[in-house]
Amino acid sequence: MSVDESTVRRVAKLARIAVEDHEVAKLKGELDAILAFVEELSELDVDGVEPMTGVTPVSIRLREDAVTDGENAERVLQNAPAREGDFFVVPKVVE
Amino acid sequence: MNAPSRVPASSKLIPGATGDWEVVIGMEIHAQVTSEAKLFSGSSTGFGAPPNSHVSLVDAAMPGMLPVLNHECVRQAIRSGLAINAQINLVSTFDRKNYFYPDLPQGYQISQYKSPIVGEGEVTVDLGEGESIVVGVERIHLEQDAGKSIHDQDPKLSFVDLNRSGVALMEIVSKPDLRSSEEAKAYVTKLRTILRYIGACDGDMDKGNLRADVNVSVRKPGAPLGTRCEIKNVNSIRFIGQAIEIEARRQIEILEDGGTIDQETRLFDPSKGETRSMRSKEEAHDYRYFPDPDLLPLKIAQAEVDELRAALPELPDAKKTRFIADYGVTPYDAMVLTLERESADFFEAVAKHGDPKLAANWTINELFGRLNKQGLAIEASPVSAAQLGGLISLVSEGVISGKIAKDLFEILWTEGGDPRELVESRGLRQVTDVGAIEKVCDEVIAANPEKVAQAKAKPTLIGWFVGQVMKASGGKANPQAVNDLLKRKLEI
C-alpha cells in the first residue's frame, strides 16, 4: 500500500497539522516506507482471531455517582494561552 | 436498509403536484442522563453554574488525565433499555469519535459505536382516537456531551465553557418507523414520559436536556426509501414538528422539479421557518472510531440487570391499562393522567376518596387546567391530592353541588384548608331539605307569573327557573331536587 500526495494532504487536514507544499513529497515517502514495513502483517491469517481490547483480563472499574471534583475554574484556566474572565477564548468559530 | 412495512393511512400522506408523498422519519434523541456527577469524572452536572466551574482536570483534558466510568450512568442506561423492552448487552465497549472542535477538549468524544449498552427495543406511541403505533428503537448508547462555545460575546472571538463537557448523554436511535410530524412529536413525547417515569432523564428541553436529530426523507408510497437529510439538534417538540413539515415540503419541491436530494446535515431555523445546509462545516468527516484504550470493555452481571428490572416503577403503558380497567376512565383520560408519573400518583390519591371518573374529571379539567394556566408543575400544586379527594367525596356524598364544588376548589386553591371543615364553616352544605327548597321555589314562581305562563307552552324554560332557584339559594340547593319540585309545581 502506498499513499498519494492528496492523501497526505487529507490526512494532515484530519490531524489538523499544517503541511507546507514542499514537505508533502517527503512525508509521502516516509508514510510509504512505514506502510511497506507493516505490510508484512497481511501475510498472516487472522480469521476468527479476536482483536485485543485490553491486555489486562479484568472488567472496567466503576465509580460511584458522587461529586468529588471541579469547583476550581482557576485550576482549569491557569495554563490557558488566552482567556476572557473564566472563559477560554478562541478565534471565532463560524457555524 | 429495508423499507419498513408499515403502510401509513392516506391522511398522513402529503399531497404534491405529482401525487401523494410519504414522509419517512427516524430520530436520534440525545437525553441527558440524570446523575450527580459526569460520565467519566467526579465534577457536577448541575445547570447554570459560573463558566468552567463544573470542570475537572479530566473534563478539560489535561495531559495524563484518564476517564473512570460512573456506575449510575450505566444503571440509568440499563433502566432505559428495560423500560422500552430492549436487549441489554452484558458486554459493551466505549469508542473514541475523533474530531476537532474548541468545545471538545480531548479532541474526541467517548461514545459507544460498535457495541452499545442497549440493543433493539420498542416504544408504543398513542396517536389518539384509539390509534397507536409501535416505533422500533435500534439502540441506546452512552456518550459524553461537549462543552459550549459562545459566539455572540465578541465580534472576533468565541468563548468556551466546559461545564457541560463530559456530562452523560444517552443517544436513543429509532428506526425509520415514523410517518408524520404528528407521529414524530408523539414519539418524542412518549419517550420523554418513559424516561421521566424511570428518572433516567428529566426531559427538560429548555435546558437542552433532551434534543433530537431528525432524519427526514420522502418517497412515493411503497417506493424504496429516499435520500435522507439529518436536521441537527432540534430542541422542542413543537420545533420537531415544524422542522419535519418544512423539510418534507422542501424535499418534495426539489423532487417534483426533477431534482435530487443531497444527503446532508441541516439546521432548523425556527425564526425563518426554514432548514438550511450545514455543508460549510461538513468537510471530509472521518471520525476514525476505535475502542478507547483507556477504558476496558464494560461487563454487566445479569443479576444487576434483574435487580434493576425488579426495581423499575410501573411504566406508563401498564399504568394506563390499569387505569382503564380499575378506574373505568376513558383511554384518553388514562393517557392524559399517565403522561407524568407524578400526575398519575396524584390522580390515584384523589381517586381513593370517591368516584374515580369524577376524580379523573376533576384532576384533568380543574386541576391540570388550572396548573397549566399558571405554569405550575403538579408538585407545586396549591391543592393537594387529599384536598381534592376530600372535595370529590363531598360531591359524591351529595354534601355539595358541582357548582359549590367549584367555589370550594377556588377556596382550596387560594386559601387552603380542610374541604369538609370549609363546607361547614362557610355554610356551603347543599340544601336537600325539601321544605326549604320548596319555599324558595314558591317564591320564584310567585315573582315571575309571565314566565310561568310561557313555561307551560315551552317546557325547556324550566332551566331558567332552576337557575333562579339555585341563585336564590346561594347554590346550595340540590339541583335534582329543585328540578323535580319545579316540574311538579309548574305542572310540566
Added chain:
Amino acid sequence: MSDLLDFTFADARKKLAAKDFSAVELTQAYLDALEAGRGLNAYVLETPEVALERAAASDQRIARGEAGALEGLPLGVKDLFCTEGVRTTACSKILDGFTPPYESFVTEKMRAAGAVMLGKLNNDEFAMGSSNESSCFGTPVNPWRKTGSEAALVAGGSSGGSAAAVAARLCLGATATDTGGSIRQPAAFTGTVGIKPTYGRCSRWGVVAFASSLDQAGPIARDVRDAAILLGAMSGHDPRDSTSVEREVPDFEAAVGRSVKGLRIGLPKEYRVDGMPAEIEALWEQGAAWLRAAGAEVVEVSLPHTKYALPAYYIVAPAEASSNLARYDGVRYGLRVPGRDVVEMYEKTRAAGFGDEVRRRIMIGTYVLSAGYYDAYYVRAQKVRTLIKRDFETVFADGVDAILTPATPSAAFGIGENANASPVEMYLNDVFTVTVNMAGLPGVAVPAGKSADGLPLALQLIGRPFDEETLVSTAAVIEDAAGGGFTPERWW
C-alpha cells in the same frame, strides 16, 4: 563530597538512618553533580529549591523516626510525569510552559515515601523514539564512550535522560516510561537496570499519554535491588486509572537474592534474528550459561508471531497516539500560534508544536484509523496482538517461568549517526522489547557484558503477568555473574 554519590539506594538509606550524613547533604551533593554534568543534557529542568526543601523535610522525618521507603533519596523524574507546580512538557514545544496543577500518581507515591525530586529528565518528544534525539531540548549524552573515542553516543530512548542521569550518578534513581522499550533500551545502552512492570501495575494517571494500551511507568536504577525498591514505591492501585489493577504490591526487594534453582528459563528461537551481531549472540549464550550454573533449567521455546510484533506495534501505537495527542490544540494550555480562524490556529499550532517524529506518527495513526483502512490496519494489528499474547501464554502454560532474550540488537550508537536512517531503521531498535508491551507483560533489562568497544550490553528477562519478583531474582543472578563494572569513567 563526591563519594556520597557512590552509595546505592539501599546503602544511602542505611547511612541516612544512621545519620552518617543528612538528606540535605546528600541532596546538595547531587545538585553539585547536576551542575557539573549539565553537558550531558540529562535534565531539562533542575529544581534545586524543591529538592532542598524536601530534603530538609526528610531530615526532620528521619529525626522523628518517621522515615518512608524513599526518605531523603534524591531522584530524577522523566518529563512525561506531571509534577505539581513544576513545568512538565513531555519535551515537546507544544507543551511550552505548561505547569500542571496536579501530581502524577507515581510521583505522588514516591513523594509520599520521602523521595527528593532533583528535576525533570530528558526524553524523546512524547516518548516517541529510541535515541532521545526527538526531544525539543536536544539529545542527552550517554556517559559511556567507546574505548579510545570521544564521540558522543545516545543514551537510548525514549527515557534517555533518566538512563543517562542514573548512569552518570546525577541521581540515585529515576522514573521512566516504556511503551515499546523506552525503559529497557536506554537502560541497556547505559549499563543501568530498567524494569517495565506488568501493564496495570503502575497507574498512568498524570503521565502524559503516548499509547494508552502500551504505556507503563517503571524505574531505572543503578542495580537490581535499587530498581526493585523503586518499583515497589511506584506501584499500587489507583482508582483514577481504569486499567490500574487492584492487587497487592509484593516486596520486590525481598526477591533479590532468592534462588533461581529449578526455574525454567525459555530462550525463544525467533529472537535469533538475521544479522544479529556475534557479540550479542555470545552475550545471550553467556546469560543462559549463568542461569544454568545457578540451577535453572534453560529450554528453547517458540514465540511464532514475534516478527509481527514490531509492524503491529507501528500501527497500534501511532493510532492511539494520533488520538491521545488531539488534545494539544492550543486552546487550554501550551503553545498557541494565532490563525485567521480556529482551524488555522489548530493547524499552525500543531505544525509548530510537534517535531518530525511526532508528526509522522500522528499522520500514520490518523491514516490507519481512517475510513476504509481501519479494518485492514488497526483491527488486523489488534488481532496480531492477540496472537502474540497467546504465544506467551502457551509458553508460560508449558511451565516456563521467565524468558531470556537480548535487550537490544546493538550497543549505543553515535548521536546523529542515524540522521540519514529511515524511520523504520530506527524502529528496529525496539525489536526485542516491543513484544512485551504488546502482551502487557513485565520485562527487565540488566547489564550483562560489554561490547568489543567497551560499551555496556544488556539482557532482557520477560515474565508472567504480575510476576516481577521472578524477574528481579533472575536479573540479580545475572547481575552477580556479570560481576559489575558498569559505572562509566567520568569525563564530563
